[in-house]
Amino acid sequence: MKKQMLILAVLLFLVSGIARSSVYIQYYNADSKTYTWDVKIAGTMTKVEFGGSRTSTVTMQGGSSDCIVFTPCGEIKLTNNVKITIRNGCITIG
Numbered sequence: 001m002k003k004q005m006l007i008l009a010v011l012l013f014l015v016s017g018i019a020r021s022s023v024y025i026q027y028y029n030a031d032s033k034t035y036t037w038d039v040k041i042a043g044t045m046t047k048v049e050f051g052g053s054r055t056s057t058v059t060m061q062g063g064s065s066d067c068i069v070f071t072p073c074g075e076i077k078l079t080n081n082v083k084i085t086i087r088n089g090c091i092t093i094g
Helices: 002-019
Strands: 022-029 035-041 044-050 054-061 066-071 074-079 082-087 090-093
Touching: 022 074, 035 054, 044 054, 066 090, 074 082, 074 090
Parallel strands: 022 082
Antiparallel strands: 022 054, 035 044, 035 066, 066 074, 082 090
């Protein structure tokens, strides 16, 4: 019985680590334009959309707690639970 409980505890721990492997971003887009940018998370490329003239959130699922967003202003590395501002098509953290 103790062995089964130990195995169950280890499996739950591993699954909880996988579930947290995402990047949650809170953003304010000061521009009226909606931006769709390429994002690299855990080696996988995807696209993410930031709606215009709004404050919102976006969650990117993947195997990592950080990502790289490719904007016309350059690449920016973002970590989980970050707050960003988009102004003139560029991202600033904070």
